Structures are given as C-alpha cells and as structure tokens.
Amino acid sequence: MTLDLLSLIHMYPELLAHINKFVRLTPAEELLVCDHIEPKKLKKKEFLLEAGKHCHGNYFVVKGCLRLYFINYKLNEQILQFGIENWWITDHDSLMTGQPANCYIQAIEQSDLLFLNEKSRVELFQKVPNLESYFRIMALKAYVAAQRRIGFIFNQTEEERYRSFTNQFPGFVQRVPQYMLASYLGFTPQFLSRLRAKKD
Amino acid sequence: MTLDLLSLIHMYPELLAHINKFVRLTPAEELLVCDHIEPKKLKKKEFLLEAGKHCHGNYFVVKGCLRLYFINYKLNEQILQFGIENWWITDHDSLMTGQPANCYIQAIEQSDLLFLNEKSRVELFQKVPNLESYFRIMALKAYVAAQRRIGFIFNQTEEERYRSFTNQFPGFVQRVPQYMLASYLGFTPQFLSRLRAKKD
Numbered sequence: 001m002t003l004d005l006l007s008l009i010h011m012y013p014e015l016l017a018h019i020n021k022f023v024r025l026t027p028a029e030e031l032l033v034c035d036h037i038e039p040k041k042l043k044k045k046e047f048l049l050e051a052g053k054h055c056h057g058n059y060f061v062v063k064g065c066l067r068l069y070f071i072n073y074k075l076n077e078q079i080l081q082f083g084i085e086n087w088w089i090t091d092h093d094s095l096m097t098g099q100p101a102n103c104y105i106q107a108i109e110q111s112d113l114l115f116l117n118e119k120s121r122v123e124l125f126q127k128v129p130n131l132e133s134y135f136r137i138m139a140l141k142a143y144v145a146a147q148r149r150i151g152f153i154f155n156q157t158e159e160e161r162y163r164s165f166t167n168q169f170p171g172f173v174q175r176v177p178q179y180m181l182a183s184y185l186g187f188t189p190q191f192l193s194r195l196r197a198k199k200d
Numbered sequence: 201m202t203l204d205l206l207s208l209i210h211m212y213p214e215l216l217a218h219i220n221k222f223v224r225l226t227p228a229e230e231l232l233v234c235d236h237i238e239p240k241k242l243k244k245k246e247f248l249l250e251a252g253k254h255c256h257g258n259y260f261v262v263k264g265c266l267r268l269y270f271i272n273y274k275l276n277e278q279i280l281q282f283g284i285e286n287w288w289i290t291d292h293d294s295l296m297t298g299q300p301a302n303c304y305i306q307a308i309e310q311s312d313l314l315f316l317n318e319k320s321r322v323e324l325f326q327k328v329p330n331l332e333s334y335f336r337i338m339a340l341k342a343y344v345a346a347q348r349r350i351g352f353i354f355n356q357t358e359e360e361r362y363r364s365f366t367n368q369f370p371g372f373v374q375r376v377p378q379y380m381l382a383s384y385l386g387f388t389p390q391f392l393s394r395l396r397a398k399k400d
Contacts, residue, residue, distance in 0.1 A: 072355040139339035146346035155272040
C-alpha cells in the first residue's frame, strides 16, 4: 500500500509541485488527486477540442505548448490563449455553460498533458477542500491576466503591445510561429514582420 | 440567540440569495458570513478605492452602480468594469499581488454596498467551504466574461460592439453617462454620439 501510494505520487511531480506552490496537500490528498488524473499525449497539430464538441475538463501542461482559438467572422483564427508548462488549459466558457465549444484547442508542439475530468474535479473538492482553493486562485490569476490584457489592448499602440509582450515572454516568442503571435496580439502577420524587421 | 440569528440573516437578504443561487449554505453558515460583513454607503461620485492605495477586500453591490477605471497614457479614464446590483467589485489585481492599486473605483450613483474584508474572507473559507466554491464560481464567471470581451474587441467593428452591448444590457445603457459607456467600449464619446444619432 505504501509503495503504491509513493509510486502514484511520483507519477505527476510537476502537477503536485504546482498545486503545493499555492496550497498545501497532505500525502493522502495528493494520492486522491493523482488517482483522478489521466495522462494524455498529443502530437504536434493534434486537437484536444474542436468547435461543436463538448469540453469535459481541464488539462495541465507538463510539457509542450497549445493554443486556444476560434474562427472569427473573417474566417481567420483568433487566438485567445496559449498554454505552456505549468498552465491549465480548457474552454471555460463551454465547461461553465454546458454548451458545445465555440473554439478549438490544438497542440503547437508535441505535448504531455494531465487531464482532470470536470465531474471528478467537483467531487474531489468535497474530499480535498484545498484543491478548491487552488482552482479558485487559478481562476483569479486568469481573470487578472485577462483584465490586464484588455487594458493593454485599449491603451498601447500595436508596437508597444508587441514590445511589452516580447520583453515579458522572450523565450515564448521564439517558440511559436509568427502568425500565431500576430493573431494573439490582434494584428496581421505582415504587420508583425515589419515590426520584427525594425527591431535591430 | 435564535432571534439574534434571524435578525442577522435578514440584514443581508440580497447577498444570501445570491450566494444560495450557486451553493447552499446552512443557517449557521449564513450567520457566520453575515457576521463578517460591513455595510457601506457611497454618495454619487464618492471613491471606494484610489490609485496608490491598498485594496482591502470585495464589495457586493446591493443597490447602485460603480465603475472601476484607470488613467491611461493619454491621461484619459479607461473603464475596465462596471458593478451593478448583485455583482462584486474590487481591484483583484491589487488584492492578489498585495501591491497598491493602479485604478479607481467610484460610485456612479448613490450606492449601498456590503464589504467583505479579504482576511475575513480567507478565514471564512475554512469554516464555510461552500463559500470558497461560490467565490471560485464568481472568479470563473468574471474570467469567461473577460475572455468574451477580448473576442469582441478583436472581432467586432466598433458599431457591432456597441449594438451587441446595448442589446444585451438595454437597461444599463440608459443608466450610465455616454462618455463612460464610450470609455468601456474603447471608443471616443464623439464616435458614440454619432452611433446613437444613427440609431433611429
């Protein structure tokens, strides 16, 4: 039993380390959480979710990079969020309303994920109240980031927005294709090329 | 004791009704929550929070209307959020980081609020786990709304954005000054006047 417990905990060290950065779980609680996790691997360009389908839970990124996007009225892909190591990704809108997703979640790189089914998550909150604290904090952090982004969109020029994003996330900017970065920042790939050319 | 309990619960019926829409509190838990609430009245134009000051908790709007804004680089007021009846308002950014606020929260109308100090809130989560569920759901709803807003900003023309906002919140649009609505939607008051003139 003890050996089983230890081996289970050690299966998901990245996730447990991340949770324990914000709240404290006992070994028994860690075991319970790990017991509800399903690992998932995605190849590059593979989809985790497609518009029209239901979203069933949250994904923690152990390794890799994903994007959440929808198709806008000009039939372009509009990226709303990226997910990299130690981030959760899901379509919260679909999960909250119970409606089919309007968006797509796709792997930009080959990715290792940990899936937590929504039903399991809510059941776990009863047994592991600190896990609910953790997800409350995650939701707040995501909200604060989204509000900051709205502030930037309204109050920075496109060039300022690009510069501040690259200063904040220099490694990430090297990791994603240029047209995806342009989509996230809300301008055309051509505009981004001109900005990059200007840089040096 | 029983009488005291009843009178306390009945002091904040709007708040308890709102919480019980999302989770279920026992009468003893309702009493505990109410016991940590401080009612607050604001006159029109009075400030709840000013840039440079620390934010100490969350405010539930029983009656009235408030705005959260910051001063942008053009020295204009940029409204990030409105708060009306049955909404919570605070500077989550300041509350989360512990840094002084960058923004202002001001009453647009005379307002009745219920203040929940952040320290009390976190202590209450231990005694009333369902209250943490409630605030997790509130944070998620706020996040989903912010993500939808980002989608609208990038993918609707200013006119479409105005029309869809007025269709969604017709009563609210009548309630706030035109220049505040323009600030929230990210365009100039002049542009909004032209749009409104076009309407009929």
